[in-house]
Amino acid sequence: MFQIMERRVEPPVSGRGAQGALVPTRFGLATREVDGDWRDHVEKLDGPPVKLRTTVTEEQPKTILTFNTSPDVPFDRSVNAYRGCEHGCVYCFARPTHAYHDLSPGLDFETKLFAKPDAARLLRETLAKPRYRPRPIAMGTNTDPYQPIERQYRITRQVLEVCLDAAHPVTITTKSDRVLDDLDLLSKLAERRLVAVSVSVTSLDPKLSGMLEPRAAAPAKRLAALGRLVEAGVPVHCSVSPIIPAITDQFMEEIVARAAAVGVRSAGWIPLRLPHEVAPLFREWLSVHFPERGDKVMAIVRAIRGGRDNDPDFFTRMKPSGVWADLFRARFVLACKRAGIGKERFELDCTRFHRPSIGGQMRLL
Secondary structure, three states: OOOOOOOOOOOOOOOOOOOOOOOOOOOOOOOOOOOHHHHHHHHHHHOOOOOOOOEEEEOOOOOOEEEOOOOOOOOOEEEOOEEOOOOOOOOOOOHHHHHHHOOOOOHHHHHEEEEOOOHHHHHHHHHOOOOOOOOOEEEOOOOOOOOOOHHHHOHHHHHHHHHHHHOOOEEEEEOOHHHHHHHHHHHHHHHOOOEEEEEEOOOOOHHHHHHHOOOOOOHHHHHHHHHHHHHOOOOEEEEEEEEOOOOOHHHHHHHHHHHHHOOOOEEEEEEOOOOOOHHHHHHHHHHHHOOOOHHHHHHHHHHHOOOOOOOOOOOOOOOOOOHHHHHHHHHHHHHHHHHOOEOOOOOOOOOOOOOOOOOOOOOOO
16 A cells, blocks of 8 residues: 655754654664653743754774675675764665664764774774785775764774775775865875775755755765866766655766766766665655655655565665666666766775784885
8 A cells, every 4th residue: 555645744853864763663672752742841931942963972892894795785894983974864774773772763873973983993903914805995885984073083084094004995985075185095095006986976956965965065065076086096986876766866867967077987876775764764754845746756666676665685675676767777877878987897906905013103105
């Protein structure tokens, strides 16, 4: 049965992507609900609720390198310097990970963040182990390594310094032009074929981006960052993602064209994924911002996911199917052909790797 989209009565949460903070029931956690009568009473006495603020908790993990055997992703190891992401992208597939902290994948995911200040030290110790064998480390696979708090913590930069010191290849995925803060390191890594950067561009409408991904860089800044990276000789990829049917797919061709105009020669697209708690969060977002279009959006999403909000199965979860998926795929291929863009597989060099010293001075060269 199709669900009819209804407009949410409450006003939108300003400056945030998620519109609620419900704790998931998958793990039997205690749920939290806002008491409407109590809130009305408080607002009459004290005015509107206090604006949500971002808090950061520092973590001290024992390891920093995560390995996976998924057949659907092109990497087998990753580093995530942060948990949660202040960018607040409502569609973020990583949101359900916050449930492991007994927190909401909604507003908690983008306001209650975790940082790992010892990430670089832990990575250095791992790379120095005699049995370690290098393959490209992926950054930005779960949360953005260049989200706003990176400017304060600089954990991503420290990790890149370790990779440069050890001549270890690394890939970066981001939605932020803050990646240019590390252009000096990225240029050195690129000279030795040790880095590739992917910048995601979702739409070209800053107002829409402000609703979808409220604290990420504006689309124009991301495209400008792609151009700067190209000029610096850094291998770059433009990821047109996620493609949200009837919301962002209208920008597909122009994003490809603008990326090509700044010198990008590699592009790809990723369809919207709504695992676990992301689906109800996205439905709630639609009910606030696009109630008249929500039913159409979700109908197309289900059409490309075998009749479900999300396809969790290996081998098919990243490959939408059906008429709508075929249409998006054909449009993207044609756009790339017109723009002279392909989809490169960046071959990074693992042969230069040497084990870093522990507690000593970095080589850098």
